[in-house]
Amino acid sequence: MLFLLIGLHVVCATVVFLVGSRLGRWVWPIAATAPTAVVVWLLVNAGAMSDGGAVSQKSEWVPGLGLGLDLRVDAFSTLMLILVSGIGALIFAYAWHYFGNSPSSPRAAGLLTLFAASMVGIVIADNLLALYVFWELTSVTSYLLIGLDDTEAEARSAAQQAWLVTSLGGLAMLAGFVLLGQQAGTYTISEILTAPPSGTTTAVALMLILVGAFTKSAQYPFHSWLPTAMVAPTPISAYLHSAAMVKAGVYLVARLAPAFAVVGPWRPVVVTVGLVTMIAGGLRALRPFDLKQLLAFGTISQLGFLMVLFGIGQPAATAAGCALLLAHGLFKAALFMVVGIVDHKAGTRDIRELPDLGRGWGPTKAVALLSAASMAGVPLLAGFISKEQAYGALVDRSGFDRLVLVGIVIGSMLTVAYSLRFVAALVLPDLVSPELTDRPPARRTPTFWFASTGVLLATGSVVLGVAPRVWSGMVDAAAHALDPGAHAHLVLWHGLTTPLVLSVITLGVGAALFVLRRPVASAQARLTFPVSGLQGYDAVLRSTLGFAGRLTRIVQSGSLPIYAAVIFSAVVIAPMVAMVTGRWWPGWPMLIGTPAHLPIAVVLVVGAVAATLIGRRFAAAILLGVVGYAMGMLFVLQGAPDLALTQFAVETLSVVVFLLVLRVLPDRFELRSTTIRRPLRIVISAAVGVFVVLMAIASSGARTEPSVSGEMAEQALPRGGGRNIVNVILVDIRGMDTLGEISVLVTAGIGVVAIARVGRRRPADPVHPRRRRRTEDVGAP
Known part of the structure; x- marks a missing residue:
């Protein structure tokens, strides 16, 4: 059934792509069918996960690599699927109004559905390598979604940046998965977490x-792609950056932290990065006038908060992280929807231009008021x-955890400040931007x-705040x-406790920061960073491309x-x-099979040597043909006439091509080789020839497993329907390989014809460097 849930997304996306142009906005109900089905499945199977159980399904994919499509849904996966599919279905309904009958509506619906399938795969994958496959699928689909308007250079640039940053991180993650799987002896995530390995590796x-x-x-410092990704339509931003894509990293850390938080540098690295992200993102959210940019940096800050709670690896913090994960999905998706409505109806999301x-x-x-208040941590x-x-x-707690608490409180104060800024921008915009009188x-x-979808999400924040027992059991x-040691007991009133006092202080100081917004803005303006996140990305990209260019000029002479x-x-x-430093081959095969091989071998050797010594190109081409025909005769003696015919045909065609090319070349080879170059060529050529012979002998004598050729001969007639083993191998057993080789040859032939027919090119138009809009809303540290 789990495979069907993912497959249903693919089916819905396919239908949307095929008939979407004729359906207009009605593609969105079709697309919403898949996430809605996931929610229904969760409701039906809720009992199996609520008591600590799990629903799993396994299917071997590449057993030799340990790659299996192992899927597993437990209570935490259920929580994530509520975000991915539950909130996702509401965002699809919101997109029905946002896109309307826009020509881009079918493409957006299909890509969002494929993205949802990838996210569902990440959440329920129980194999590291399968998780990586779904992980990269989210990178590909998000690239297409962010660059939905591919006519805009800014959208294409933002999509490229998101794809490069997340994909390069994914490559590092893949290396980590392989090392972890090898250390654990399995790639099954549930088994690794049950018996986690240790050590330097x-x-x-x-x-x-x-x-x-x-x-x-x-x-931080990999955050710059998210603010630039705000060029995407708002439903895409609401889904990717509140409920789905950006939660993937948090989900992975949450899965691994309870087992690995005690390993080496895990805890200090995760907590430090999370706190820096939370505070720096909160500071940066106080500056933008673009409402979407404000939410983008606010999202970065909240993701840092989640990373700290899950990454610290403590049971109580893990429970708090699960609660914040759901609360954040509710209020942030609603806030993005508000920005989309404002942009759609008012024509701008710039606070300085809002009507x-x-x-x-x-x-x-x-x-906006309820969701921003939930983000700020207002009671109820x-x-x-x-x-x-x-x-x-x-x-x-004490020591390091106290410092973590201080950092979280500071970050939460900033959250209150930018939440008030968001609400004021909609209710009293003159407080934030008095320039427009x-x-x-x-x-x-x-x-x-x-x-209406935003109203539902905001109502959810109210219901869960007023009646925390509703979601206490799920969290x-x-x-x-x-x-196993983590438990959540969510109640509205714990009494007059230290956490309550800290909450009140957080709200008070955050409100003060908003009241003192002008002095705070002046202080931020004076506090400049030598390199912003976007500038760092551009510098790395330029350096990489420059190095690639220099390296190409060196090796491509x-x-x-x-x-x-x-x-x-x-x-x-x-x-x-490898052969010299390792074990040599165990035995030598017979060099001569029958007496008839000897004269043909002599012809082959003499022809090859003569081709290297003769000075005329035409004669050398003919001698190469002689070598090829001699090889074909060896195939005849070995009982492979079809292979011999193929060899004869290839050699004949090769000689013809040689002769056609030689018409436009000098009659003799160049004699400009120096005293060093000519001997060097001879040494390399001789070494290649000797090496090929030795490798052939070593390979035939170093077999450790029975040859498959015997089985091929036995199965050629009953399964392949042919008595010619070579034909059966090429057409049936290795049919796809043969098709690939044919495709390569056809492609190469097309390329050769194109090169041969190309005329003198006109001077190319100058390529202008990429122009990217750099505003104070994007170029942030």
């Missing part, structure tokens, strides 16, 4: 895995419950149905699935003899070193 593997998690969840959002904007403002809302749980997890009323107002089960010498030298040296 494990520590290295975990650091590599963390690089992948940090890049995906936009942690007066008066009559007709009540539901939208209510959603889900955000308050989760934040108080986080304070309570660290307040009674006369704000005309908005020309269009949103319908209630446009804001407790999720935390227990991660760490344009000389075919040098290329051939380098290739053949590598072919000889690398295996010979």
